[in-house]
Amino acid sequence: MANRNFNRKQALEKEVKDIYFKVSFGATGAPTLSASDSLGVASIERDAQGTYTVTLDDKYHGGIKFFDGVLLDAAAEDIYFQLKADSVASSKEVEFFCNTGATATDPSDGSVALFKLELKNNTIR
Amino acid sequence: MANRNFQTRQALEKEMKDLYSNITFGASTAATATLDLTEDIVLTSVAAGDDRNDETFTVQVAAAADNPTDTVLAVFSGTAAAITVTITPNDGTNNSATPVNLTTAELVELINDGSVTGKNVTVTDTSSLRALQTATGGDTTPLADSGEGDGVAATFANGAVADPTVNDDLGFSSVARSSKGVFLATLPEKYNKLRSFSGMILLSTVTDTKIQLVSEAMATAGTITFRTITGTTLVDPSSSTKALLKMEVRNSSV
Numbered sequence: 001m002a003n004r005n006f007n008r009k010q011a012l013e014k015e016v017k018d019i020y021f022k023v024s025f026g027a028t029g030a031p032t033l034s035a036s037d038s039l040g041v042a043s044i045e046r047d048a049q050g051t052y053t054v055t056l057d058d059k060y061h062g063g064i065k066f067f068d069g070v071l072l073d074a075a076a077e078d079i080y081f082q083l084k085a086d087s088v089a090s091s092k093e094v095e096f097f098c099n100t101g102a103t104a105t106d107p108s109d110g111s112v113a114l115f116k117l118e119l120k121n122n123t124i125r
Numbered sequence: 126m127a128n129r130n131f132q133t134r135q136a137l138e139k140e141m142k143d144l145y146s147n148i149t150f151g152a153s154t155a156a157t158a159t160l161d162l163t164e165d166i167v168l169t170s171v172a173a174g175d176d177r178n179d180e181t182f183t184v185q186v187a188a189a190a191d192n193p194t195d196t197v198l199a200v201f202s203g204t205a206a207a208i209t210v211t212i213t214p215n216d217g218t219n220n221s222a223t224p225v226n227l228t229t230a231e232l233v234e235l236i237n238d239g240s241v242t243g244k245n246v247t248v249t250d251t252s253s254l255r256a257l258q259t260a261t262g263g264d265t266t267p268l269a270d271s272g273e274g275d276g277v278a279a280t281f282a283n284g285a286v287a288d289p290t291v292n293d294d295l296g297f298s299s300v301a302r303s304s305k306g307v308f309l310a311t312l313p314e315k316y317n318k319l320r321s322f323s324g325m326i327l328l329s330t331v332t333d334t335k336i337q338l339v340s341e342a343m344a345t346a347g348t349i350t351f352r353t354i355t356g357t358t359l360v361d362p363s364s365s366t367k368a369l370l371k372m373e374v375r376n377s378s379v
Contacts, residue, residue, distance in 0.1 A: 006135035011143040012295045017131050040129070050331075058127030065145040066371040067325050080335065083327040083369065102333035102355075118145070118371070121126050125295065 015121035016065055023113050029106025050104030056092040062120025063089050073111040088119060140377035146296030151287025152364035158182055158279035162229050164264035168279060171257055174361055175284040185211040186268045186275040191218035195225050199235055201250040208254045212268050229263035236260040286361050306359030307352050315347035316374035327367040334362050
């Protein structure tokens with residue numbers, strides 16, 4: 001492991017939390033959450049082609065500050081992620097699309113995606 | 126709220142700061158153009174935004190000719206930037222000596238619908254220019270060669286896209302649209318160095334829009350410029366589109 005001095009990062013906003021999760025995709029985009037790599041995430045469901053809902057363990061009242069995902073795949077794949085809806089403050093849910101161009105598309109069978117959510121855990125500025 | 130233990134975030138670099146912003150893209154206003162007639166025709170661009178500003182729409186009225194049967198000919202030609210519609214009235218030669226013409230109100234109908242009720246108009250529009258605008262106005266004044274409408278040109282103007290609204294001003298104090306799909310964001314303070322920038326579209330429908338950094342002047346002006354693109358084409362996201370933006374900046378040169 002890296003044995004170096006790291007410095008604390010800061011934000012202007014209070015109570016910003018990082019949540020990471022890892023998903024592997026099966027046939028027809030069926031997602032499987034890697035529990036050990038997804039602290040704070042309860043589940044993921046496929047709602048429709050290329051459309052997913054992630055449910056967190058907890059609500060975050062300040063909502064999503066940022067969301068990003070990257071596909072981990074040995075083969076080139078024209079997929080990017082788009083945030084569809086933020087309801088982490090009410091129902092603990094994050095909805096996102098996997099897109100190819102302007103079409104929601106299931107990632108290929110066997111691909112993996114790494115995601116990061118940056119959440120605000122209160123509404124105080 | 127989540128009542129859990131979270132760990133301190135760290136980086137190798139000193140004085141790393143995360144800045145977030147949340148913006149809503151501005152509404153677009155369609156460009157309009159006015160044909161100066163007895164009763165003016167106002168053309169409105171179908172595409173909203175400023176793309177059509179300075180583009181033209183010209184009416185030409187040819188001398189009545191021996192068109193087939195009772196037809197009036199309408200030819201849309203030129204380019205999207207300079208459209209010409211040429212109307213050739215029917216002189217009646219092939220229509221039992223009954224001439225047929227269009228009024229300016231019927232020209233409006235033709236532009237809107239591609240046809241005129243009660244008239245037989247042969248439309249030639251190989252570049253699909255007619256549907257690039259809608260029209261209102263006109264009256265019962267007939268179009269006339271060297272008269273009403275002939276050679277009248279209108280120039281589109283006043284198309285616009287509003288600046289984005291900054292919903293979260295801790296990150297950016299303002300975001301201004303510089304040109305189509307290009308935005309200048311100004312931070313409340315300067316920072317020594319920009320270390321990363323990312324943008325994520327938040328929209329309930331699928332959109333092929335990505336956010337890309339154009340340039341930054343974080344240390345000198347506290348600004349960054351970013352673009353919104355589809356493929357490699359600059360686009361203005363719709364006014365219902367939000368974007369989450371994140372910057373990582375360094376607040377020291379140590």
